[in-house]
Amino acid sequence: MHIPPWLWYSILTVLAWGVVGILQKLSTNYISAESSLIWLVVGFLLLEPFFYPGPAVLHYTKLNLTYAIVSGLLNALGAWALFAALKGGGKASIVAPLTALYPVVVIVLVPLILHESVSRLQWAGVACSLIAVVLLSA
Amino acid sequence: MSLLKQMRNASWFWYSMICVLCWGAWALLSKLGSQEIPPDTMQFLFTIGTVPVGLVLLIARRGKLEKSPRGIAYGILNGVLSGIGGLALFAAYHTNGNTTLITAAAALYPMITVVLAITILRERFRPIQALGLFFAAIAIVIFSL
Structure with missing residues (x-):
């Protein structure tokens, strides 16, 4: 078993976001979902001094800079829609597994945008992870 | 059949679909940007993108936020840890590993x-x-x- 670098990074993401799942629950015990999102952005902003790229940032292509900023906008909008779904009468036990299916959008779009191939065994892994996410959030 | 009909008529279903589309697009744009831009700069730019949404919510609430120190502390910690997790995800995309596998694993x-x-x-x-x-x-x- 050789764990490739991308998987190590992904595992770090899983660990950090897994703890976030608990903190999200704890914060909404005390404050509203909207307030939680506002303080989440404040937390993001606290990290900004560590990641400040300086004027070097202007050397990247405008298109990629736009992708990066719009990705943040879409991520926060998605979280907002999730809160709206929960407030609009959606049961957490249905909304959470449903929204956890976002990798499906990526899986459908990747062949159209990027030239990457996935082996049959890897497809089985992707299927297992989607099943796992739905079962875990149910 | 009736369950499907019920779902189509419910606002929460469509909000959930909006969430799925937004997050799917977020992951894909993260990958595209990461092909050139290193993870720390990606996270810096990502945060700039989240600010307008936070501001709109703040204005919608007329600046009134609950004064629960615990709630606020958990909320801020959420942001810090989400940011670290996001940084690692950008790093994963930056390695040029397979986008489908990285997205599925991180989820x-x-x-x-x-x-x-x-x-x-x-x-x-x-x-x-x-x-x-x-x-x-x-x-x-x-x-x-």
Whole structure:
């Protein structure tokens, strides 16, 4: 078993976001979902001094800079829609597994945008992870 | 059939679909940007993108936020840890690894939430969650082959 670098990074993401799942629950015990999102952005902003790229940032292509900023906008909008779904009468036990299916959008779009191939065994892994996410959030 | 009809008529269903589309697009744009831009700069720019949404919510609430120190502390900690997790995801995309596999692997984070909810929050353990952990383990083993 050789764990490739991308998987190590992904595992770090899983660990950090897994703890976030608990903190999200704890914060909404005390404050509203909207307030939680506002303080989440404040937390993001606290990290900004560590990641400040300086004027070097202007050397990247405008298109990629736009992708990066719009990705943040879409991520926060998605979280907002999730809160709206929960407030609009959606049961957490249905909304959470449903929204956890976002990798499906990526899986459908990747062949159209990027030239990457996935082996049959890897497809089985992707299927297992989607099943796992739905079962875990149910 | 009636369940499908019920879902189509419910606002929460469409909000959930908006969420899925937004997050799907977020992951894909993260990958595209990461092809050139290093992870720390990606996270810096990502945060700039989240600010307008926070501001709109703040204005919608007329600046009135609950004064719960615990709630605020958990909320801010959320942002710090989400940012670190996001940084790692950008780093994963930056390695030029397979986008489909990285997105699927990183989406496995509920496995940690479930384990922590049971051990720390003492939530009841449900058999369906064990099945979920089993599938997650298989996925990770396959990805590491």
